[in-house]
């Protein structure tokens with residue numbers, strides 16, 4: 393692989409992946425980051441990388457649904473591998489406004505696959521990044537394996553499931569060299585503060601209410617974003633074409649316990665006598681419609697076949713993540729006010 397197209401590289405996981413590729417993976421080629429810069433895409437996440445690697449990092453603002461733009465990117469940069477992160481990713485938004493999820497996650501993936509198929513002569517790999525949510529919801533027992541039947545429950549997970557099926561079909565029908573990964577909940581630096589962990593960190597730091605859906609008994613399996621990035625790279629290097637790999641953190645927590653831990657760590661890192669123990673900020677709010685009860689991944693396949701295991705324990709990773717958000721107030725401020733979106737408009741126009 394000499395020229396890797398990373399889609400959605402200005403988002404949370406994509407930007408961490410590009411950082412991982414260029415600074416620690418051993419990859420010596422070029423990274424082409426294609427991102428539409430939706431509300432979730434922030435070029436500031438990679439400012440230092442763009443400065444440090446002017447010859448090996450290229451950013452192109454484009455929509456993955458735009459076929460001629462994608463064709464141009466593949467040709468112009470002699471793309472020989474794809475790592476596809478770009479998606480609408482927030483479940484709550486998919487419940488309120490599903491259309492954009494179908495557009496980007498289904499049509500966008502289809503467009504990329506079509507362009508990749510045209511370039512099959514030089515394409516070594518199309519890696520598709522997906523989610524454990526395609527498997528639906530677990531009861532208190534059991535795990536999702538690569539063989540678990542798809543049973544998506546939200547417009548978001550249904551759109552991701554559709555994209556997974558397309559990727560698989562392009563391998564089966566056209567022989568496109570694909571791999572797929574289905575990962576559990578990520579946390580870490582640069583996550584947009586609409587998701588549970590950064591939202592709770594920032595609200596707790598500022599003494600604001602912590603809105604826990606329902607009774608907080610829903611369970612998620614947490615993985616540090618860098619462990620996810622290393623897993624994706626391990627699959628891109630050694631994964632068998634046509635195969636799916638599940639990636640999990642072996643770290644199941646009920647939401648209420650995750651939020652309580654955030655409160656306790658912040659009480660220690662940022663004591664505020666006037667506030668009292670931050671657990672007192674926890675507020676139970678109306679549940680998410682169709683809220684999946686539990687996700688848990690059986691990741692024995694990637695551990696056995698590719699030698700990957702998570703390196704970062706939840707408490708260590710959470711502590712570092714809290715420190716990161718406390719140390720990046722200006723980033724938080726710009727993201728919250730939408731200031732970076734104004735900057736994007738000035739630099740790139742509206743679309």
Ligand code: NAD
Nearest residue numbers: 400402403404405428429430432433455456478479481578
């Ligand atoms: P994110 O919302 O932080 O980032 C998505 C990125 O995609 C943004 O930079 C956005 O601008 C870009 N994008 C959106 N629509 C686009 C389009 N039409 N064309 C080009 N770019 C577009 O998402 P994330 O949390 O980093 O997730 C990345 C991928 O990983 C997604 O495919 C998601 O389904 C998957 N995933 C996420 C998690 C998680 O916990 N966050 C877990 C498992 C899998």
Ligand code: DAU
Nearest residue numbers: 481482483523524525576577586587588603604605610647
């Ligand atoms: O499992 C992987 C998925 O994890 C990814 O595919 C998605 O892109 C990613 O957004 C994430 O989905 P979740 O819905 O699990 O993540 P979220 O951070 O939105 O919510 C985590 C849990 O916390 C979930 O049970 C809902 C709950 N929650 C969330 C928010 C934002 C709350 O209780 N309160 C909140 O304010």
